[in-house]
Amino acid sequence: SQQGEEDPQALSIQEGENATMNCSYKTSINNLQWYRQNSGRGLVHLILIRSNEREKHSGRLRVTLDTSKKSSSLLITASRAADTASYFCATGRSGTYKYIFGTGTRLKVLA
Amino acid sequence: GAGVSQTPSNKVTEKGKYVELRCDPISGHTALYWYRQSLGQGPEFLIYFQGTGAADDSGLPNDRFFAVRPEGSVSTLKIQRTERGDSAVYLCASSLAGGMNTEAFFGQGTRLTVV
Numbered sequence: 001s002q003q004g005e006e007d008p009q010a011l012s013i014q015e016g017e018n019a020t021m022n023c024s025y026k027t028s029i030n031n032l033q034w035y036r037q038n039s040g041r042g043l044v045h046l047i048l049i050r051s052n053e054r055e056k057h058s059g060r061l062r063v064t065l066d067t068s069k070k071s072s073s074l075l076i077t078a079s080r081a082a083d084t085a086s087y088f089c090a091t092g093r094s095g096t097y098k099y100i101f102g103t104g105t106r107l108k109v110l111a
Numbered sequence: 112g113a114g115v116s117q118t119p120s121n122k123v124t125e126k127g128k129y130v131e132l133r134c135d136p137i138s139g140h141t142a143l144y145w146y147r148q149s150l151g152q153g154p155e156f157l158i159y160f161q162g163t164g165a166a167d168d169s170g171l172p173n174d175r176f177f178a179v180r181p182e183g184s185v186s187t188l189k190i191q192r193t194e195r196g197d198s199a200v201y202l203c204a205s206s207l208a209g210g211m212n213t214e215a216f217f218g219q220g221t222r223l224t225v226v
Contacts, residue, residue: 033214041200042219043154088153090215097142098167099215101153 006089006105014110019076021105023089024069031092032065033099034074036085043088046074081111113137115218117203123224124193132188132221136205143186144215145178146202154202160186193225 007022023032031050035043049056049065049072056063062075076083086106090099116135124130136143141162146154156170163183171177175193180186190197200222204215 035217041222043202043204043217045214045216048214090154096167097161098144098156098159098170100156101146103153 006087006102008105009103010106010108012108012110013079015079015081017079019079019083019107019109021074021087021107023072023074023102025072025089025091025100025102026070027091028094029067029091030094032063032072033090033092034061034063034072035088035090035101037088037104038085046087076107079107079109081109083107084109115203115205115216117201117218117221119221120219121222121224123226126193126195126225128193130190130193130223132190132201132223134186134188134203134205134218136184136186136203137216138184140205140207140216141183142206142208142213142215143180144204144206145186145188146204148200148202148220150199157188157201190223193223195225198223198225 005024013019029051031048033048034046037043047058047063049063060077065072086104088101088104090101092099118133143160145157147157148154158178159167160180163180175191178188200220202217202220204217206213206215
């Protein structure tokens with residue numbers, strides 16, 4: 001079963017624009033991670049945010065976490081064609097060690 | 112090695128056959144995960160190892176699936192009597208300590224096709 005739901009399912013933007021993806025989840029979490037996946041193969045870890053954190057930055061990435069709404073957002077600023085990929089959120093649930101992935105957002109950045 | 116290595120990268124097998132998929136985690140990582148990803152879906156948890164033991168195998172779909180990690184490093188996912196529905200990309204990940212605010216690093220996956 002998948003806990004997270006990403007929104008939107010697909011997003012198409014022009015190079016240079018910002019891209020925002022949202023993730024909602026259902027149960028209490030210890031942390032939430034965002035991953036990027038190219039061509040349906042390996043996942044690349046982008047950022048981890050703990051449940052007691054509200055915002056984290058890494059380069060052009062900004063992640064927010066609202067535990068009261070059980071949601072997170074990933075913002076990619078000044079997007080590039082190379083950012084074209086699928087983006088997934090994965091939640092680390094309280095009391096377990098496994099990560100539960102969402103359904104993903106397919107981002108396409110047009111040059 | 113520098114990253115998580117999975118072999119083979121692609122595997123085609125006939126329905127009913129037995130397959131083994133191998134994962135070499137990052138050296139020193141005690142936690143190891145197996146996930147399965149179908150086309151257009153997010154990765155689905157299968158099993159988690161802490162050291163040599165399977166700490167959580169709740170994601171294994173049925174008793175045709177089994178995984179081992181005998182020395183706490185390399186892991187093998189074994190699928191008996193494969194079915195066409197087993198076709199997917201099987202992903203392995205490792206992390207330093209396992210869950211609890213440690214990031215997991217993924218391999219490139221093994222694409223299994225059952226014909």
